Amino acid sequence: MKENLRFGVIGGGSWGTAIVKMLSENLDQLSWYMRSDSAIRHLQKENHNPNYLSSVEFNVSKLHLSNDMNSVVAESDVLVFAIPSAFLEAELQQLSTSLKDKIIFSAIKGIVPESGLIVGEHFHDEYQIPFENIGVLTGPCHAEEVALERLSYLTIACADASKAELVANTLQSHYIRTKISDDIIGTEYAAMLKNIYAIAAGIAHGLGYGDNFQSVLMSNAIREMKRFIDKVYKMKRNINNSAYLGDLLVTGYSVFSRNRMFGNMIGKGYTVKSAMMEMNMVAEGYYATKSAHLINQNRIKKTKTPIINAVYQILYENKNPKKVFRKLTEKLN
The missing domain is CATH 3.40.50.720 (NAD(P)-binding Rossmann-like Domain)
Known part of the structure; x- marks a missing residue:
């Protein structure tokens, strides 16, 4: 070099x-x-x-x-x-x-x-x-x-x-x-997936869920992320390192997170189109949600991803956020 x-x-x-x-x-x-x-x-x-x-x-x-x-x-x-x-x-x-x-x-x-x-x-x-x-x-x-x-x-x-x-x-x-x-593959997938989970955190906030639920959501999200990444590319990695868990937390909780902001607007009743127009910025997690859903369906054979599935249903199947999250709460632990 x-x-x-x-x-x-x-x-x-x-x-x-x-x-x-x-x-x-x-x-x-x-x-x-x-x-x-x-x-x-x-x-x-x-x-x-x-x-x-x-x-x-x-x-x-x-x-x-x-x-x-x-x-x-x-x-x-x-x-x-x-x-x-x-x-x-x-x-x-x-x-x-x-x-x-x-x-x-x-x-x-x-x-x-x-x-x-x-x-x-x-x-x-x-x-x-x-x-x-x-x-x-x-x-x-x-x-x-x-x-x-x-x-x-x-x-x-x-x-x-x-x-x-x-x-x-x-x-x-x-x-x-x-x-x-x-871990070039794992860190890049983590950077993509955390935006989806930040949208989920934003939707939860917009719907009125509090910090107690947010903590459970993030705890489940990091485990879901690990399952997904391990299916795509299995290698020895510590999912609790800052490139994975740290990036997930800052994107899920920060006031600077455009994906959380986008999700919050969806939770408050905005349509996808109106939320995007008002933000005037790209929420990467919107596109990542569809891609992750397709990867899960076609490439990694239906790994358990209830949070990704819930966000996909809301953003792409126009399902009611309140009803979707009510069902999601029963799948988290």
Whole structure:
């Protein structure tokens, strides 16, 4: 692996903005793809992203900003993708520059709908990127707390430990602690599943369930997550580590969690469409719910997943949240 690798970030949302902030602490130059030309112009003039984490001020002399993904890919050795999974493949379709020999890290917490795969598997199967060149960047970590420089922890997973170490060292700072993992599949599935459970926590709150029930819901959720991940890819892992349980808890309980917010609105009686319109942000768990349901039906042969099933019934079968959760409470322990 050559020295002085060049980094590029793909995505101009809140998490992409937070990742650029973290990388900027340690890099003199960084490429950043944002789809919005007006956001780029604003950032160049005012030193902050007008749409996400606007309190973060950037030294724009460090940044190569572009709405041409090919330019950013061509100039980067390590690419961190932070585009919502539902839109990833559409964005990748504009690529004419090869991803071959690039190191790809996914900061995306979801399933690519076109392939039904987590992002790492999608890059491997659809773009022939070897697994040793694919990694995952996961929490527990909210973009909003990164913006405030509150102490946060990241897990960086890659089959090649040296690449995981490289990215971990480039991200860490006085407010970011990092650790590495070799569980690339498990950490990425955990990052996808925790958004579904956060929607469940939000629905429960919207319906008026209290902290006592929330604790039981989260306790059952981590066990359900373990069953699901073990079926997909069995290896020795401690599900209580921060990349699994920690990320689940912060997403399920935090006021910054858009998935919990989305679920809360559903519990209060919003339709899926009206909740999405009011939030004006992507709740990854909505798409993840359908993907997890299909994986459970087709790939892992009906693992016991009562929480995922309940969220699916509410979001995709238009079933009454109050009635669905009443039945769910009888299945939890």
